[in-house]
Amino acid sequence: MNFKDYQPQINALIPYRNKPDFNSMLDKIFFGESQSDKFLVKMEVNRLVKPCTRIIDLREKVIDKAEQYEHLDITHYLTVSANKALKAALKLYGGYTIGVYEHVLNHVQKVKQIQNEKALQANVLEVNENITENIELNNHRRQAAARMFFVSKVNIVLANGDVLAAATSNISVTGIKVKLPEQEQHLADQLVQVIFTGLSNDYKDKAISNKKINYRLVKQQQERTGFYLYLNIEDDKPDFVKFIQGFIRSNQHKYKLDVLYYFRVAREKALKNSTLNALNTLPIFLNAEANKPILFMLRNAVNKEVLNQWRCNNSNQLPFLFSTARLAALLNTTDTLITTTVYSFTYIKDGEEYLLSATEQELQAQGLKHLFIEYGRNQTNWHCYHLTLQPYTYQAVKNYQLTDVRPKIFSGISHVATLTEIATDEIISVNPKADKGNPNLLNRFVHKETEQGFTPTYDLFPDELRKEERYSYTSNIALNIAGQTFTAKVIDFSGSGLKIALAAPKAIAKRSLIKIDFTDLQKVTKQHTLTNIEYRVVSSSAKHLYHLQIASSESYKTMKQFFTLLVKSNPAHFKEIPLKSHKQPVTPRLHEAAEAALHPAFFYVAITNGKPTISFSSITESSRSLKQLFNFDCKSANQNNHIALSNNKLLDRILFTPLRESTISNTPFTIERSIYVKKVKDDNNKWKIESYLDEDFESEFAKREFIVEHKKLKQLQILHYRLSTIDVPNLTLIKSEMDIISCHAIHLTKRLEEELLNIKVMLQVIDRTEQVL
Incomplete structure (x- = not known):
């Protein structure tokens, strides 16, 4: 028997539960039902009228704001409508019972369902296939590190000396979000000091105990769950940053990690790499x-x-x-x-x-x-x-x-x-x-x-990845790995790295920390102490050969000075391993500098089941004219609207047709053309965009007249677009981010792979309005 189908009849029985004529009312209300069903109804009524002590807390569970309500020494957190449902149920049941508790929860579920249906309808109405998410490629993200959602007590010392008791909402190595007991406005952009009282009690670490860490207040706002301050670190305390890094790393499985941060970083990194490759x-x-x-x-x-x-x-x-x-x-x-x-x-x-x-x-x-x-x-x-x-x-x-x-x-x-x-x-x-x-x-x-x-001309994607000169040289060394000592020989060296061969077979895991004593080389110097030099395993190869990289600043300083002096003093003794190409700065720094060239508008075309769609776009804030054009009718700066490329069946002509032809021939292609974009107001005084290609004009004279006419009205933008095939984004570049994401949200990893591996074509747009006019 499904009691939900008989809820109105059961509610009608509730007022008679303690009266002598309860059974007769049961027979009247459930006339025609079997005795076994009537017995089950009677048992359900008895269950619903039992007293209840459970708290109803709707905070973090509903969109509407939940307020505090008291009833018989029980504190509930309810929305306005849920409180009304509670009062009506209390009147029906005559007290706080299991039936009241379930009645309120059922009410909340109905409200949620209505809200979801409205949101779904709104989304259906507002779906615009021309709008895509804007992906930042120039590395100027406001959030510079991943957050971990962790609650701990802190004291905030304001610039005027006032002390606020608060609690962290989330933490990262670059900032924290803290929740205040009540809403109160503070001086914006002020420098404050944070004392991590909760962490200091739990961890007796000198990096955090009784320390005042400088932060800057960057934002303050009232949110659904309380009033929050957003703080960015302003202190140069490496020990503190190292402590927070270690704390987040060791507790990321215990507390919720902001995997969306890693999702965004991975997507940006992969798209930027492909863009720089095809630029x-x-x-x-x-x-x-x-x-x-x-x-x-x-x-x-x-x-x-x-x-x-x-x-x-x-x-x-x-x-x-x-x-x-x-x-x-x-x-x-x-x-x-x-x-x-x-x-x-x-x-x-x-x-x-x-x-x-x-x-x-x-x-x-x-x-x-x-x-x-x-x-x-x-x-x-x-x-x-x-x-x-x-x-x-x-x-x-x-x-x-x-x-x-x-x-x-x-x-x-x-x-x-x-x-x-x-x-x-x-x-x-x-x-x-x-x-x-x-x-x-x-x-x-x-x-x-x-x-x-x-x-110099530096390669953005060099074959030669060596950072500095390397020299062939054989020398005995001693390795300390996790308390065990091994002997090995140096094969070659540089100021920051070693290639070594172990004397006995030993598997050393990648990223392992090794301490090395240069037993032979220590004999030739008294100026430098060549013991306990820290290296980290970068890679390994056959015959127990390992490639190591320096792992601490002190070790780097010592070995850089020593090897430089050693080679300089014995130029004939050391043979430099020749570079394959000209020495150049490290690739990540070149890519970072190259971000300054990413000022065109980029649109990325994904091909799924043979159907091409513009899946992502990227336009920097500095490209004002392009940002203004492609932000047309968008509700957020994080969106771009490519209506200027798709109206007048333009997308079919500049994108779909070339793609169909290239699919048949299975060859890479590049197409470059001009697009003339006219912005006019319709009868409802709303701006409308119309775009044209060269073949849309009857003659060169007609095109010239069109340009001159709209130049005077300042309603014209002339774009140069370049459509080209690109290499599929390289997922090995984002392996570390994907490993973290997969630990917490495997569905996001799959989504990331699908989104990136379907991207086959890039559309690059430059504003040439001033130049053509």
């Missing part, structure tokens, strides 16, 4: 105060074609594009982000090559644009580029390994430029009847100088 933009780093401004360039397999286009007479000509005079002219503006067009071509005379280049401003100022274009477009190596230039100071965001030192050349960077080839037929003013002029006037744009010194 056709060449990042160029400059020092505007130097006699030779260009410092270095960052190359991948795609943008190296741009570098090749600037080679002439077996020399790199890019330093002359950024000569001191030309750079000063470009920087002679108040704009933070400078954009222009650069034209270049190669002229061959008497077997000699000459490269000419000019910016849009130079050609306009000297009235030579028509001559340069008409003459240059008929020469070899004719190219048109989109150039951006903006101030840039390298600031490391990541926590780097001990040996990943900051390159000296990074300290001189004042600006970053990007050069992107534009392979489209943009409108260029041409008068076929006009005299082309004297080509000798173009001699002023010839690169005549010779390069001063070598301009």
Whole structure:
């Protein structure tokens, strides 16, 4: 018998439960039912009227705010509607019984179901296939470390000396979120001190006991569960940070970890790696105060074609594009982000090559644009580029390994430029009847100088991963592993690493910490103590060979000084193992610097069951015009709306058709075109976006008239898009994050794999409005 089907009849019996005519009422209300069913109903009524002492606490369980209510010395936390349901049930049952308790919970479930249905209906109505999540690729996340949800008492000392008793809501190595007993506003951005009273009592560690740690108040707000302060650490206390790191690591299975942080980090890392790999933009780093401004360039397999286009007479000509005079002219503006067009071509005379280049401003100022274009477009190596230039100071965001030192050349960077080839037929003013002029006037744009010194070009994805010089040398050493001593020999060494061979077979786990005594080398020095030097196992190979990396700052300092002095004093004795390519800074730092070049809009196309969809997008806040266009009709800055690429069946023409054709031929492809975006108001005074391709205009004249008309109305944006196949994101790069995620939420790991492995195509968009107009 299902009592839910008879709930109204059972409720009608409740008032008669202690009256003599209860049985007669039971027979009347359940007339026609079997005696066994009537017996079960009677037992259910007896169960419902039994007294209850259970507390109803709806905090953290419902969306609505739960308030405190007292009833017969029992404190409940109820919503307004749940309290009304409680009072009605108390009146029905005559006291707090099991029936009252279940009645309130049933009411809460019904409210939740209604809310869920409304939310589902709202989502159905609000689904917009053009809106995608914005993925930050430039590593400027506000949350810099994973949180662990852990409650512990703290005291907060404000700038005015007041002390607040509070409790942590979550903690990380970079900040904490604390809950106050009641709402009270505090001075924003003030420096406060936090005393971890709860942790100090539980852990008698000198890094935290009776210590006041400096934090800065970055946010305060009333939330559903209370009033919270968000604090970022402002103290330079490595011991404290190390303690918090260890505490989170050792307790991450006991307390809930913010796996969504690792999910976001993994997705960003994988997408950024694929984007940098497929980027056709060449990042160029400059020092505007130097006699030779260009410092270095960052190359991948795609943008190296741009570098090749600037080679002439077996020399790199890019330093002359950024000569001191030309750079000063470009920087002679108040704009933070400078954009222009650069034209270049190669002229061959008497077997000699000459490269000419000019910016849009130079050609306009000297009235030579028509001559340069008409003459240059008929020469070899004719190219048109989109150039951006903006101030840039390298600031490391990541926590780097001990040996990943900051390159000296990074300290001189004042600006970053990007050069992107534009392979489209943009409108260029041409008068076929006009005299082309004297080509000798173009001699002023010839690169005549010779390069001063070598301009390094660093590979973003190098084959050579060695960070420093390595030398072959055999020497006896003693290893201490977890209290056991072993003998081994050095095969080769560098300032921060060793390659060793164990004398006896022994399996050493990766990441194991080893202490080494350099028994032979200690005999040649009294200046350095070469015992208990800490190394960590990086990898292993056949014949018990292990590759080690220095593991502590003190050990690194000692061995770097000793090996440098040793090699310098005995240059003929040590044979350097040759590098496969030019020495360059460590790859993670190059990738971090390359983030400055990620200012186009990127859209990532996933192909699932043969159907392509734009799954993610990435637009930096600094790309204001693109962010404004693609944030159209979005409710959040974390969303992008690609309606400018999809209306007027544009997506089918610029994306789906090329993909279908490439699938048939199974070959990589690259397509570049222009899109003309018009923003107009409809009859309801709402903005509407309409987009067109070149073939949508009857003629070049019609396209020109369209551009001129909407230029006056300031309703036009002209985009250059590049569609290209990309390599599937490399999941090995995010193995550590995926391992953590899989420990807590295996479904997120599967979701991450599916999302990333389906990405096959990237759409890159640049705003060319000003340049075309």
